[in-house]
Amino acid sequence: MSAKRQPDLTRQRLLESAFVEIHRFGFRSASLESILKDTHDTKGALYHHFRNKTELGYAVVDEVLKPWVENRWRPIIDADDPVDAALHVLHTRMNEISDDEIALGCPLNNLCQEMAGIDEGFQQRLNNILDEWRNGIAEAMRRGQQTGKVRQEIDPEACAAFVVGSIEGCMGMAKASQDAGMLRQAMLGLAQFLEAMRPTHRLQ
Amino acid sequence: MSAKRQPDLTRQRLLESAFVEIHRFGFRSASLESILKDTHDTKGALYHHFRNKTELGYAVVDEVLKPWVENRWRPIIDADDPVDAALHVLHTRMNEISDDEIALGCPLNNLCQEMAGIDEGFQQRLNNILDEWRNGIAEAMRRGQQTGKVRQEIDPEACAAFVVGSIEGCMGMAKASQDAGMLRQAMLGLAQFLEAMRPTHRLQ
DNA sequence: CAAAATACATACTAGTCGGTATGTAACATA
DNA sequence: TATGTTACATACCGACTAGTATGTATTTTG
Numbered sequence: 001m002s003a004k005r006q007p008d009l010t011r012q013r014l015l016e017s018a019f020v021e022i023h024r025f026g027f028r029s030a031s032l033e034s035i036l037k038d039t040h041d042t043k044g045a046l047y048h049h050f051r052n053k054t055e056l057g058y059a060v061v062d063e064v065l066k067p068w069v070e071n072r073w074r075p076i077i078d079a080d081d082p083v084d085a086a087l088h089v090l091h092t093r094m095n096e097i098s099d100d101e102i103a104l105g106c107p108l109n110n111l112c113q114e115m116a117g118i119d120e121g122f123q124q125r126l127n128n129i130l131d132e133w134r135n136g137i138a139e140a141m142r143r144g145q146q147t148g149k150v151r152q153e154i155d156p157e158a159c160a161a162f163v164v165g166s167i168e169g170c171m172g173m174a175k176a177s178q179d180a181g182m183l184r185q186a187m188l189g190l191a192q193f194l195e196a197m198r199p200t201h202r203l204q
Numbered sequence: 205m206s207a208k209r210q211p212d213l214t215r216q217r218l219l220e221s222a223f224v225e226i227h228r229f230g231f232r233s234a235s236l237e238s239i240l241k242d243t244h245d246t247k248g249a250l251y252h253h254f255r256n257k258t259e260l261g262y263a264v265v266d267e268v269l270k271p272w273v274e275n276r277w278r279p280i281i282d283a284d285d286p287v288d289a290a291l292h293v294l295h296t297r298m299n300e301i302s303d304d305e306i307a308l309g310c311p312l313n314n315l316c317q318e319m320a321g322i323d324e325g326f327q328q329r330l331n332n333i334l335d336e337w338r339n340g341i342a343e344a345m346r347r348g349q350q351t352g353k354v355r356q357e358i359d360p361e362a363c364a365a366f367v368v369g370s371i372e373g374c375m376g377m378a379k380a381s382q383d384a385g386m387l388r389q390a391m392l393g394l395a396q397f398l399e400a401m402r403p404t405h406r407l408q
Numbered sequence: 409c410a411a412a413a414t415a416c417a418t419a420c421t422a423g424t425c426g427g428t429a430t431g432t433a434a435c436a437t438a
Numbered sequence: 439t440a441t442g443t444t445a446c447a448t449a450c451c452g453a454c455t456a457g458t459a460t461g462t463a464t465t466t467t468g
Contacts, residue, residue, distance in 0.1 A: 005434060005445060026318065029232050032426065043427085044446045053426065103321045112380035113317045114230065117307045127381050161377060161386065162370070162393020169373020173365060176316035177331050182365065189366020193397050209415060209464060236456065247457080248416045257456065 011049045013039045018056055019064040023107045026114045027057050027122070054121065061111065061125045069108050069129050077136035081149045083197050085140070086163070090191060094184060102183060105175035109168040134160040141197070151199045159197065166190050215253045217243045222260055223268040227311045230318045231261050231326070258325065265315065265329045273312050273333050281340035285353040287401050289344070290367070294395060298388060306387060309379035313372040338364040345401070355403045363401065370394050 017038045021030045032053060036042060050056040072093070079085030104110075108129060115122035137160035144150030170190060174183035221242045225234045236257060240246060254260040276297070283289030308314075312333060319326035341364035348354030374394060378387035 007445060010445080025322070026230075026232075028230075031424085033424085042447050044448075047427075048445055105317060105320070109376060110317060113309060113314060113376055116309070116380045117382060118229070123380070123382065130377070130380055155392065158389045158392040161390040162374065162396075165373040165377040165390040166366070166370035166393070167373070168376055169369040169371070170366065172313060172317055172372055172376070173334070173369040176320045176327070176334055178321060178327065185362045186365040186369040188359065188362040189370070189397065192366075192400075193393065196396075196400055211415060214415080235454085237454085246417050248418075251457075252415055 007049070010041060010045055014041060014046060014049060014056070015060055015064055018060050019107070022057065022060060023104050023110065027111060028114065028118075030057075032056075054119065058121055058125060061122065061129075065107055065111070066125075066129050069133065073133055073136065077140050079140065080147070082137070082140035082144045083150065083194050086137075086194050087191060090187060090194075094187060097180065097183070099180060102174050102180050103178050106168055106171045109172060112168075130164065134164050136160075137163055144197075148199060150197050154197060163190070163194075166193070211253070214245060214249055218245060218250060218253060218260070219264055219268050222264050223311070226261065226264060227308050227314065231315060232318065232322075234261075236260075258323070262325055262329060265326065265333075269311055269315070270329075270333050273337060277337055277340065281344050283344065284351070286341070286344035286348045287354065287398050290341075290398050291395060294391060294398075298391060301384065301387070303384060306378050306384050307382050310372055310375045313376060316372075334368065338368050340364075341367055348401075352403060354401050358401060367394070367398075370397070 014035065017035045018030065021035050021038070025031070030053075032043070032046060036046060046056070050059060073089070075089050076082060076085045108126065111122060112126045112130070115126065117123070134157070138156040141150050141154065141156035141159055145152055145154075145156070167190065170183060170186035173186050174180060176182075218239065221239045222234065225239050225242070229235075234257075236247070236250060240250060250260070254263060277293070279293050280286060280289045312330065315326060316330045316334070319330065321327070338361070342360040345354050345358065345360035345363055349356055349358075349360070371394065374387060374390035377390050378384060380386075
């Protein structure tokens with residue numbers, strides 16, 4: 001027999017449903033009543049766990065989105081050869097990505113483009129996630145430079161900024177066209193760019 | 205003495221104010237009353253010229269956004285050396301871009317990321333714009349290949365998709381951080397990528 | 409010049425939304 | 439076991455929004 005009250009589960013249920021709703025419709029168009037309908041909770045429960053819609057959004061970013069992003073790109077950051085690792089992650093991600101993920105786009109980029117300049121709380125939290133992502137890649141590139149796997153002349157920070165930016169951009173193109181083929185086509189360019197980071201690279 | 209009725213001007217005024225409002229807040233969060241307050245028109249005028257909010261949005265895309273995008277990137281498409289032209293446009297655009305444009309982001313990408321998968325009418329129109337942009341770049345690259353200004357091995361379509369995607373992605377990173385410096389940093393990577401399109405390129 | 413169509417202006421409506429006030433049952437604590 | 443706190447549930451409110459109905463002055467047309 002199940003316990004009648006599980007506040008932690010209730011909170012987590014609300015967070016995950018909110019994440020999906022926000023992923024689908026964006027934060028401002030996300031409907032609290034729709035979330036509650038989905039989880040079979042009520043406003044009383046929601047407003048017991050979160051002060052208002054904005055705080056719910058912040059909690060989604062901190063507790064759902066942030067680990068979601070980190071888990072996805074950690075392999076690159078931890079790898080010995082960052083170029084190999086990035087290309088590998090790119091290929092596996094592109095093969096396993098679902099049409100749904102293409103159609104909805106990257107939840108991080110979605111929120112960035114929606115909320116930057118609108119709400120400072122979102123902006124800071126999202127930028128924090130992007131920063132850690134970029135710093136992770138930059139650090140991996142620096143390590144790659146030390147071990148001779150990455151060309152010495154490149155600027156790790158600029159490289160990381162471009163890699164993250166173009167990943168989000170290519171995902172955005174795929175979302176715009178709602179077509180996984182577009183993702184594969186655009187990502188070829190990123191793969192080329194990454195290959196050119198190797199010291200042994202001689203253009204084809 | 206000015207005429208009392210200028211329906212064409214009224215329509216244009218509404219379109220341009222709607223473009224700004226949508227650029228600021230997105231389509232769904234754009235307020236018709238805010239637009240009317242801005243132009244000093246009334247609902248009667250608005251609903252005389254446009255059937256509903258969605259049709260106003262479509263008209264903004266077709267009549268304001270589309271030419272806005274085309275004017276910005278035509279220099280690349282028309283150029284003799286597409287790599288030179290792209291780099292030149294990139295540099296001049298980056299120097300003349302205002303903090304406001306950084307903060308609000310690219311109006312094309314904003315709408316794509318907001319409305320793709322939400323409204324088919326928007327999706328088709330926006331994709332049409334992206335397609336023409338990509339095709340223009342691809343065509344320029346092919347012409348560059350014929351005149352020996354661009355390496356033969358590259359795939360013009362994939363290259364164009366990546367260029368457009370990474371431009372929007374880098375703009376998105378800059379918007380996310382609300383920092384023009386981020387745009388410059390990320391765009392260095394794109395410049396590197398473009399340089400690598402030249403047949404004479406020998407990595408630094 | 410008369411009539412019809414156009415180009416608005418004003419007032420109103422229905423629906424949705426985030427948020428609140430209040431009540432109550434479960435649970436921890438002493 | 440009594441008491442206070444937590445975790446909800448229900449009902450309601452005010453704000454805002456897209457959209458409509460109606461009236462009217464201007465402009466075009468026959």
